[in-house]
Amino acid sequence: MTQETPTPEWKGLQVTVAGLGVSGLPAARVLHGLGAVVTVVDGGDGPRQQAQAAELRELGVTVRLGDGESLPEGTRLVVTSPGWPPSSPLFLAADEAGVPIWGDVELAWRLRKPHPATGEPAPWLAVTGTNGKTTTVRMLASILTAAGKRTAAVGNVGVSVLDAVLAEEPYDVLAVELSSYQLHWSTSLRPHSAVVLNIAPDHLDWHGAMAAYAADKGRIYEGNVIACVYNTADPATEALVREAGVEEGCRAIGFTLGPPALSQLGVVDGLLVDRAFVADRHRTAAELASVEDVQPAAPHNVADALAAAALARAYGVEPRAVRDGLRAFRPDAHRIAHVVDVDGVSYVDDSKATNPHAAAASLAAYQPVVWLAGGLAKGADMDGLVAGAASRLRAAVLLGADRAVIREALARHAPQVPVIELPDGQTGAPAMDAAVRAAAGLAQSGDTVLLAPACASMDMFTNYGERGDLFAAAARALAGG
Structure with missing residues (x-):
C-alpha cells in the first residue's frame, strides 16, 4: 500500500478512529500517512488491543484504550469501524458537536485514485444482502x-477496501462486499452496479428496526450507473431499487431460478441464461453457463451465481468468462460443504447458516434431512423456517442454549419429526x-x-468455523477416517 503525500485537505485535520481491528488499523495508518492528526479510541484493553495500540503508537498515532465513549477534544471527523452501533455515546457526542461520521468504506470511496490507463478510479461492483454476500x-x-x-474481492470479506483503493498496482475493477453496518455510514458511495441478494430480519439490535x-x-443502489440487480423471489429487493436515486439510464435487472423475463437472468433447461445484456433481449438470450458449473449446485448457490453474473455482464464481461469463472470458483469452508458419505448417508457442513434465512436456503437443497440445529438464536423466530422445511425433515438433533426455540417450532409445525x-x-x-452419533442413528440410506444451525455458535464453540470443523471431524470418524 502506498502512503499518500499529505495534502492541505488532510494535513493537521484532527480525526478520531473508532475501534481497532480489521478496518480501524488500516484507517488509522492511512489517515496518519495523509497528514491527519489521528486518535484511535477503543473500549477494550486486552492483549490484542494493546499489541495493536503499540504498533500505531510507533507511527505517532495517539491511542486511547478502555474508553470508547467520549469524543476527543478538537475532533473534526470520526471514522468508525463497522460494528459500532449508531447509538454509541461517541457518535451521539459527535452529532451534537456537528462532527461528520464516516465508515471505512466512505473513507475508501473518497480516497480512490485514477487508474493510469483510464484516468478514472476503478469501478466498484457492490454486493449486499442478509445471506450469500461472500459467496x-x-x-x-x-x-x-x-x-x-x-x-x-474486498470489503466485508476481510480484505480492507482501503488497502485495495490505495494499492501500488491499481485494480481494474473491484468486487466489493458491503454489510448493512458499512452502508449505514456510507453517504457518497456511487457504485457502477450493485445487488441486494435478499432481505430477512438480522442485526435488528444494531439497526433498531427492520425498516x-x-x-x-x-x-447500495444510490447513484448506480449501469445496473441495480435484484432478486425476483424477494420483492423487498425490487422495492429498494424502485426507491433508489440512480444515474439516468441505469437499469433494473432481475435474477430468478426460473426462466427469465425481459431484462432478467435465469435458468432454462439447466442453463444459466441472460436476457438483459444482449442486443435483442426481446427474442434472444445468451447462454452463460450450466447449473453444473456451480459447485455445489444448491438453489441458493445458483441464485448467487446469477447475481454475480449479472454484475459481471453489467460491467461488460463476455459469457465465456462467466462460465470459466464459475467453474474455477470454490466456496469457502462451512458453506454447504460435502464432508463424507457413510453407509449411504451424506454429511454436509453449513455451519455458516447462522440465522433462519440461511438455514432455510440450506434445507431447501436436500431431502430427506436429519437436521443438526441450535445455538444462540439472537431472538430470531424459527416458525417460518420449520414450517417451510417440515416436509423435508427425517429427524432433528438439537443442541445449544436456545434449542428450545427450535424444539417448540418443531412441535407446532412438524410434530411427526423425531427430535433428540x-x-x-x-x-x-x-x-x-454426540450430536453426529445421534444423527447417524436416525439417518437412513439416501438421507x-x-x-445448518440457524443460530450463532458462541455458546458452545469458539466460532462457526470451529463448529463446522468439529462436525466434519465427527462425521469422518464415523467412516473410520
Whole structure:
C-alpha cells in the first residue's frame, strides 16, 4: 500500500478512529500517512488491543484504550469501524458537536485514485444482502479474473477496501462486499452496479428496526450507473431499487431460478441464461453457463451465481468468462460443504447458516434431512423456517442454549419429526461428537445429515468455523477416517 503525500485537505485535520481491528488499523495508518492528526479510541484493553495500540503508537498515532465513549477534544471527523452501533455515546457526542461520521468504506470511496490507463478510479461492483454476500462477491471476482481483469474481492470479506483503493498496482475493477453496518455510514458511495441478494430480519439490535435495516441495505443502489440487480423471489429487493436515486439510464435487472423475463437472468433447461445484456433481449438470450458449473449446485448457490453474473455482464464481461469463472470458483469452508458419505448417508457442513434465512436456503437443497440445529438464536423466530422445511425433515438433533426455540417450532409445525435434544453441560468436540452419533442413528440410506444451525455458535464453540470443523471431524470418524 502506498502512503499518500499529505495534502492541505488532510494535513493537521484532527480525526478520531473508532475501534481497532480489521478496518480501524488500516484507517488509522492511512489517515496518519495523509497528514491527519489521528486518535484511535477503543473500549477494550486486552492483549490484542494493546499489541495493536503499540504498533500505531510507533507511527505517532495517539491511542486511547478502555474508553470508547467520549469524543476527543478538537475532533473534526470520526471514522468508525463497522460494528459500532449508531447509538454509541461517541457518535451521539459527535452529532451534537456537528462532527461528520464516516465508515471505512466512505473513507475508501473518497480516497480512490485514477487508474493510469483510464484516468478514472476503478469501478466498484457492490454486493449486499442478509445471506450469500461472500459467496457472490467471490464468484464475481473469479468471473472478472477469468475475463482478464485485475480485481479482488474486498470489503466485508476481510480484505480492507482501503488497502485495495490505495494499492501500488491499481485494480481494474473491484468486487466489493458491503454489510448493512458499512452502508449505514456510507453517504457518497456511487457504485457502477450493485445487488441486494435478499432481505430477512438480522442485526435488528444494531439497526433498531427492520425498516432501518432494509433502508441501510438499499443505500447500495444510490447513484448506480449501469445496473441495480435484484432478486425476483424477494420483492423487498425490487422495492429498494424502485426507491433508489440512480444515474439516468441505469437499469433494473432481475435474477430468478426460473426462466427469465425481459431484462432478467435465469435458468432454462439447466442453463444459466441472460436476457438483459444482449442486443435483442426481446427474442434472444445468451447462454452463460450450466447449473453444473456451480459447485455445489444448491438453489441458493445458483441464485448467487446469477447475481454475480449479472454484475459481471453489467460491467461488460463476455459469457465465456462467466462460465470459466464459475467453474474455477470454490466456496469457502462451512458453506454447504460435502464432508463424507457413510453407509449411504451424506454429511454436509453449513455451519455458516447462522440465522433462519440461511438455514432455510440450506434445507431447501436436500431431502430427506436429519437436521443438526441450535445455538444462540439472537431472538430470531424459527416458525417460518420449520414450517417451510417440515416436509423435508427425517429427524432433528438439537443442541445449544436456545434449542428450545427450535424444539417448540418443531412441535407446532412438524410434530411427526423425531427430535433428540442434547443435554446441557457439554461443549466443543464432545458435544458435536454426540450430536453426529445421534444423527447417524436416525439417518437412513439416501438421507443427508445437515449441520445448518440457524443460530450463532458462541455458546458452545469458539466460532462457526470451529463448529463446522468439529462436525466434519465427527462425521469422518464415523467412516473410520
